[in-house]
Amino acid sequence: MARRVFLLASLAAQAFAQTECPYPCWTEIGPRSFTYESFRVEPRPRVFPPYEFSLPYPSQAQGAWSANCDAAENPNVDLYQYDSQTQTWTGPLTGPVYRNPTYSEVSTLGSGRKGLAVQVAYSGSAAASNGNMLVESVFFHSDRCYHASTEFGFSHSVRGQPADNQISFYYELNANCQPVGKCRVHGTNENLIDQRVNTAITIPTEHNSHGGSDWLYEAWLINGGSQWHVRVVDPYTLAEQAAPVDYDVSSFFLGIAQTFFADGAAGYVTATSTRNGPIELSQEHPVMYVVKIDVAK
Numbered sequence: 689m690a691r692r693v694f695l696l697a698s699l700a701a702q703a704f705a706q707t708e709c710p711y712p713c714w715t716e717i718g719p720r721s722f723t724y725e726s727f728r729v730e731p732r733p734r735v736f737p738p739y740e741f742s743l744p745y746p747s748q749a750q751g752a753w754s755a756n757c758d759a760a761e762n763p764n765v766d767l768y769q770y771d772s773q774t775q776t777w778t779g780p781l782t783g784p785v786y787r788n789p790t791y792s793e794v795s796t797l798g799s800g801r802k803g804l805a806v807q808v809a810y811s812g813s814a815a816a817s818n819g820n821m822l823v824e825s826v827f828f829h830s831d832r833c834y835h836a837s838t839e840f841g842f843s844h845s846v847r848g849q850p851a852d853n854q855i856s857f858y859y860e861l862n863a864n865c866q867p868v869g870k871c872r873v874h875g876t877n878e879n880l881i882d883q884r885v886n887t888a889i890t891i892p893t894e895h896n897s898h899g900g901s902d903w904l905y906e907a908w909l910i911n912g913g914s915q916w917h918v919r920v921v922d923p924y925t926l927a928e929q930a931a932p933v934d935y936d937v938s939s940f941f942l943g944i945a946q947t948f949f950a951d952g953a954a955g956y957v958t959a960t961s962t963r964n965g966p967i968e969l970s971q972e973h974p975v976m977y978v979v980k981i982d983v984a985k
Contacts (some may be wrong), residue, residue, distance in 0.1 A: 692761050694835075700870070711984070711985075712802065712803050712908040712968070712984035712985070713800075713820075713984065714805055714879075714982040714983070714984055714985075715982060715983055715984075715985055716981065716982050717795050717957055717979055717981050717982070717983060719733055719740045719741070720961075721795050721796050722741075722793040722794060722795050722796075723793070723794050723795075723796075724791075724792070724793055725754075725756060725790075725791075725792045725793075725965055726746075726748075726790065726791055726792070726796060727748075727751060727752045727756075727787040727788075727789070727790050727792075728748045728750075728751070728752040728789070728792075730747070730791075731746065733791060735977070738977055738979055739809075739977040739978060739979055740897075740979060740981075741793050741959055741976075741977070742975060742976075742977055743791050743793070743824060743959060743960065743961035743975065743976045743977075743978065744791070744849045744961060744973060744974070744975045744976075745822055745961065745963065745967075745969065745973045745975070746790055746791055746822075746961060746962065746963055747789075747931045748788035748789040749789075750789065751786055751787050751788040751789050751790070752786070752787060753784040753785070753786055753787075754784055754785050754786070754787045755784045756833070757784075757785050757823060757832070757833030757834075757835075758782065758783060758784065758785070758833075758858070759780075759782055759783060759784075759785050759835075760781070760782045761779035761831075761832065761833045761835060761855045762781065762831055762833070762835040762836065762861070762925060763833050764836075764873065765787070765831075765836040765871055765872070765873070765874060765880065766779060766780035766781075766871070766872045766873075766874050766877075767779060767780060767781045767785075767835060767870060767871060768780065768781065768869060768870055768871075768872065768873075769781060769870075770867065770869065770870070773785075773846060773942045775916070777869055777963070779872075780872075780874075781863075781870070782979045785833070787962075788962050788963060788964050789962065789963050790960060790961065790962040790963075791960065791961045791962075792958055792959070792960040792961075792962075793956045793958065793959045793960070793978075794832075794956060794957075795956050795957040795958070796951040796956070797832075797954065797955070797956060798954070798955070798956070798957070798983065799952055799953075799954040800951075800952030800953075800954075800985045801828060801948070801952050801953045801954075801983045801984065801985065802908055802909050802948055802949055802952050802953065802983075802984045802985060803906065803907055803917075803983065803984030803985075804825040804826070804827070804828055804840065804841055804842070804906075804907055804908075804957070804981075804982070804983060804984070805904060805905065805906040805907075805910060805981070805982040806841075806842055806904070806905055806959075806976070806978065806980075806981050806982075807840075807902055807903070807904045807923045807979035807980050807981075807982070808826065808899045808902060808903070808905065808906075808976060808977065808978050808979065809900065809902035809903075809976075809977040809979070810844060810855075810891060810901070810975075810976055810977075811901070811929070811972060811975050811977070812846075812969075812970065812972040812973045812974035812975050813821075813846065813848070813852060813970045813972065813974060814846050814847060814848035814852065814967045814968055814969060814970060814974070815968040815969060815970040816848045816968040817847050817848035817849050817968070818848070818966075818967060818968050819965075819966045820847075820963065820964055820965035820966060821845050821846060821847040821963065821964060821967065822845070822846040822847075822961065822962070822963040822967055822974055823843060823845050823846075823960075823962055824844040824845075824846070824960070824961050824974070824976035824983060825841060825842065825843040825958070825959070825960050825962075826842050826957070826958070826959045826960075826978065827839050827840065827841025827842065827843065827858075827957065827958060828840050828841055828953065828955055828956070828957050828983070829863070829955055829956055829957075829958060830953065830954070830955040830956075831955070832956055834863060834864050834958075835864065835871065836862045836863070836864070836865050836871040836880050836945025837860075837862075837863045837864065837955075838860070838861055838862075838863070838944060838953075838955070839858070839859065839860045839863045840857075840858065840859040840907070840916075840959075841857070841858065841907075842855050842856070842857055842858075842889075842905050842907075843855060843856050843858055843886075844856075844891075844976065846967065847967070848967065848968055851866075851888075851953070853890065853891055854888045854889060854890055854891060854970075855872070855889050855891055855905065856886040856887060856888055856889065857887045857889060857905070857907050857916070857918050857935075858883075858884055858885060858886045858887070859884070859885055859916070859937075859938075859941055859945075860882070860883065860884040861881075861883045861884075861940055861941055861944065862880040862881055862882045862883065862901065863882060863884070864882070865880050865881065865882040870883060883940045883941070885938050885941070886918075887918065887933075887935055889905065889918070889920060890930075891903070892920065892929050896922045896923060896924060896959065897922050897924045897925045897927070898924050901977050902923060902977065903920055903921070903923060903929065904920070904922070904923040904926075905919075905920055905923070906916075906918070906920075906921065906984075907919075908918050909932065909937075909945055909948060909949040909984075910949075910985040911934075912946060912949055913937065913942070913945035913946035913947070913948060913949030913950070914936065914942065914946070915934045915935060915936055915937060916934070916935045916937060916945075917932060917933075917934050918932065918933050918934075918935060919932035919933070923979065952985060957981055957983065959976070959978050959981065961974075961975075961976055979984045
């Protein structure tokens with residue numbers, strides 16, 4: 689009898705806990721769920737509390753071939769390479785994939801995800817614009833190796849331009865499939881088209897309630913998946929930095945968003961700092977400091 693009473697009490701407690709977490713129910717992805725990757729072998733950048741990850745400007749002189757993600761990793765997608773001299777495509781490709789200089793933290797596979805929140809601070813800058821850029825991002829992706837991936841998240845570009853004081857909430861279908869012809873459906877050779885929407889968000893310049901420069905950026909699906917609810921809040925008081933905005937989901941992503949809203953998305957979360965070439969650095973080199981990453985369920 690005592691065992692049954694204990695079991696019933698345990699089930700009741702679980703049911704009560706579930707009712708106490710209304711949508712969006714934010715669940716942290718702890719640092720132990722992430723794997724560090726650098727594509728050229730380098731130690732994980734040092735980080736100090738309260739931050740979980742420090743993702744600085746990648747110091748590698750050039751990128752590297754990554755054996756972690758074979759070109760044939762996604763059985764549904766074939767990758768091709770374009771030769772500009774002969775104006776021809778070769779593929780499907782197999783073997784390692786070339787990566788630009790990058791530091792990444794990649795989570796384990798998760799499910800039921802309907803939104804993303806990242807508490808993050810940005811420091812440093814580019815001294816001038818030279819056409820290259822550093823991209824600091826935290827994002828959900830459906831494909832482990834980003835091949836024709838479905839994505840949504842927050843991205844910050846450092847180019848030495850006025851827009852450096854903004855981040856973007858973005859969502860994307862068939863990410864990393866430019867130019868057209870690079871990604872094709874396995875078995876049919878149909879081209880997969882990369883489509884993306886970016887929404888600019890101003891990075892707060894003032895200190896938060898604890899005197900720091902980290903802020904909490906949140907985005908989650910609402911209204912059956914027809915809209916994204918996006919806001920920036922103080923991570924300690926949850927006071928809104930500005931009025932939240934509801935953005936209509938573009939038609940190319942609407943079916944996916946409705947499915948994500950109904951069932952939650954299965955995939956990974958990556959925090960990364962990557963560059964396509966050297967940028968003109970200021971005295972304070974750019975760094976993205978991540979305090980924590982949550983997913984909405």
